[in-house]
Amino acid sequence: MELLLDPMFRMPFFSGLLLAPLAALLGVYLRLRTEWLAALAYTQLAAAGGMLAVVLHLPVLAGALTAAVLTAGAKGLSGRTGNDHFALAFLLAWGVTLLLAGFSHHGSHMGTALLDGQLYFTGPAHLTAGLLLALAITLLLPWLHRPLLLGRLYPDHFDLNQQRGWHYGLMFDLLAVLTLAVCATAFGVMATFALVFIPPWLAWHLAVGWRQTLLLAMLLALGAYLAAFVLAIAVDQPFGPVLVVLLGLMAMLRLLPRRGMRRD
Amino acid sequence: MLEYKQVVAGYSQPVIGPVSFRIEAGEVVGLSGPNGIGKSTLFRVLSGEARLFSGGIHRQPGLRLAHHRQEPVRSQENPLTGSDLLAVNRAPAPPREHRLTPLLGWRIDQLSGGQLQLLELWCALNGPAELVLLDEPTHHLDHEAHEQLACLLAEARAGRRAVLIVSHEPAFCRRVCSRQIDLGAVTAAREP
Numbered sequence: 001m002e003l004l005l006d007p008m009f010r011m012p013f014f015s016g017l018l019l020a021p022l023a024a025l026l027g028v029y030l031r032l033r034t035e036w037l038a039a040l041a042y043t044q045l046a047a048a049g050g051m052l053a054v055v056l057h058l059p060v061l062a063g064a065l066t067a068a069v070l071t072a073g074a075k076g077l078s079g080r081t082g083n084d085h086f087a088l089a090f091l092l093a094w095g096v097t098l099l100l101a102g103f104s105h106h107g108s109h110m111g112t113a114l115l116d117g118q119l120y121f122t123g124p125a126h127l128t129a130g131l132l133l134a135l136a137i138t139l140l141l142p143w144l145h146r147p148l149l150l151g152r153l154y155p156d157h158f159d160l161n162q163q164r165g166w167h168y169g170l171m172f173d174l175l176a177v178l179t180l181a182v183c184a185t186a187f188g189v190m191a192t193f194a195l196v197f198i199p200p201w202l203a204w205h206l207a208v209g210w211r212q213t214l215l216l217a218m219l220l221a222l223g224a225y226l227a228a229f230v231l232a233i234a235v236d237q238p239f240g241p242v243l244v245v246l247l248g249l250m251a252m253l254r255l256l257p258r259r260g261m262r263r264d
Numbered sequence: 265m266l267e268y269k270q271v272v273a274g275y276s277q278p279v280i281g282p283v284s285f286r287i288e289a290g291e292v293v294g295l296s297g298p299n300g301i302g303k304s305t306l307f308r309v310l311s312g313e314a315r316l317f318s319g320g321i322h323r324q325p326g327l328r329l330a331h332h333r334q335e336p337v338r339s340q341e342n343p344l345t346g347s348d349l350l351a352v353n354r355a356p357a358p359p360r361e362h363r364l365t366p367l368l369g370w371r372i373d374q375l376s377g378g379q380l381q382l383l384e385l386w387c388a389l390n391g392p393a394e395l396v397l398l399d400e401p402t403h404h405l406d407h408e409a410h411e412q413l414a415c416l417l418a419e420a421r422a423g424r425r426a427v428l429i430v431s432h433e434p435a436f437c438r439r440v441c442s443r444q445i446d447l448g449a450v451t452a453a454r455e456p
Contacts, residue, residue: 149344149352153337156311160329204343208371213343258371 009233012122015186016225018130020195022137023183024203024221026176027196028214029144031204032152034083039180039196041086043189044093045071046181047114051100054110061125064185068177076170117188117240119229129182137175144172149210188240195221198247205254224250265289265327265426266395270319273302273309278317280305285445287395292417292427294437297447303430304334306447307397330393332384334400334430342373346383353387363412377404382412389416389425396420398429402436414440 030036049067050060071089078085101111113121147168150157158165183192203217228243235242265288272281280302287293295303308314310321310329330353346368350357358364364383372380381404388396401413417440420427431437437444 146352149348153349153352154331154333155337156308156313156331156333159311159313160331204341207343208369209345210343210348 009120011124011127012119012186013229015122015126015130016119016229017222018127018134019179019183019186020221020225021218022130022133022179023192023195024199024217025137025141025214026179027200028203028217029148029172030176030196031200032148035086036197036200037083037086037090038176040189040193041090041093042068042071042177042180043184043192043196044090044097046177046184047189048093048097048100049181050114050185051097051107051110054107055100055103059125060110061129061182061185064181065129065178068181069174072170072173072177075173076166114184114189115240116238117186117191117243119186119239120233122186126182126186133175133179133182137179140171140175144168144175148172187243188238191240191243194244194247195224198251199224202251202253206256206258208258220250220253265324266428267322268306268319269322271306271309271321272317272319273305273314274317275305275314279314280447281317282319283445283447284319287426287428289394289424289426290421291443292421292429292441294429294431294441294444295447296431296434296437296444299432301447303447304399307331307399307428307430310397324394327395328393329395329397330388330391331397332388332399332401334403336380336384338373338380340373342371344372345369346372346375348372349383349387353391355387355390358386363408378406378409381405382409385413385416389420389427394425396425396427398427398431400431401429402431402433410436 027036027039030038046064046068049070050064052067053060053063056063097114098111101107147158147165151165151168157163180192180196183195187195199217199220200213202220203213207213207216224243224247228239228246231237231246232239232242265286267286269284270282271284272278273283274280283306285293295306297303305314309316311331344352346364347357349372350368357368364379364386367375367379367383372383375383381401385398385401388398402410405413414436417427417429421442429437429441
């Protein structure tokens with residue numbers, strides 16, 4: 001308990017408190033676009049960027065963010081949707097990350113950190129990035145919300161109306177990869193993927209209505225994050241795996257019956 | 265509002281055409297013909313899903329369209345409610361006594377095929393689109409829903425909205441359309 005109240009943990013705590021619900025919020029939209037595997041690819045690509053930055057003696061977060069922006073740009077230009085190319089990107093990024101990790105002792109240490117999550121060692125850069133992302137998402141998501149839903153429910157809507165629709169997708173991809181890059185360097189790759197995948201998956205099943213889905217996903221992510229933060233310190237274990245196990249256990253909520261009426 | 269001039273459309277090869285017709289505000293025009301003749305292709309060519317081989321399509325500048333597809337995108341699991349669907353389509357809620365009203369609070373994955381079909385048709389016919397393309401709109405609909413769709417189309421005829429319908433149900437087309445185009449006859453006429 002003393003450790004929890006230690007000022008050293010305050011900044012990491014607030015960084016995670018901001019980032020965990022943001023990851024889940026974007027995860028709901030990735031699920032809408034049937035691109036939930038994107039989360040894993042994006043986080044691993046960000047990790048590869050961070051690792052390359054280590055090799056080049058540059059800041060890890062800068063490397064992860066650059067990789068994220070390049071990923072979003074490439075995906076936007078290709079105009080492809082679906083999960084196949086994300087699976088390929090994930091595998092390639094995983095291989096590159098591990099190969100780069102072998103270049104130096106620091107790289108090897110960073111490889112472990114990206115796997116375990118190094119939330120407790122994050123500083124002002126992550127908190128600032130979290131605040132900026134929260135601001136950007138608050139401002140941009142209400143504008144992106146309807147076009148993203150329209151594009152999913154009525155795939156020909158923009159073409160039919162001779163409107164440009166690609167920039168909405170590109171803007172969302174940019175928000176998603178930047179958030180996931182920051183999350184990957186704080187929580188670790190797999191913990192970030194778990195935050196993007198599990199709370200939205202549960203909310204998708206349990207919630208009634210879009211607003212409720214977003215809210216429930218964020219609350220579940222927040223609950224899991226708070227529990228993992230305390231538990232990891234209490235049992236002196238790395239944060240990332242603790243969060244993944246807690247979210248995995250939370251997945252039992254899928255067994256709950258859904259509210260609402262039956263189909264007639 | 266929209267005019268097809270000698271349109272030949274298809275995919276890797278032409279499927280239908282040449283077809284010429286126009287539709288104006290307040291009209292409900294039916295495109296009929298046997299299965300596989302390429303009725304839906306005439307809709308898809310507007311969005312670029314199908315290829316325009318020759319001819320031209322002229323549309324009123326700024327024309328807003330809605331397309332109710334024969335097989336709409338339906339996920340097995342979808343937390344959106346009927347009200348969410350109205351909001352996405354910027355369509356007003358139906359009157360209190362309408363059969364759709366009690367369904368607005370349900371998740372759309374809990375609606376039957378017919379209920380969702382009627383809700384989507386309501387959205388298309390009451391949203392901001394000036395021209396609505398309906399591809400086999402009677403699919404999944406029971407008798408009562410047929411009647412309600414007919415009422416919606418009658419309202420469209422009375423207003424400034426235009427509706428283009430593809431249907432293989434001649435009786436329904438005869439009832440709701442102000443004009444019908446038999447694509448089978450068009451195709452037969454150009455064949456030797």
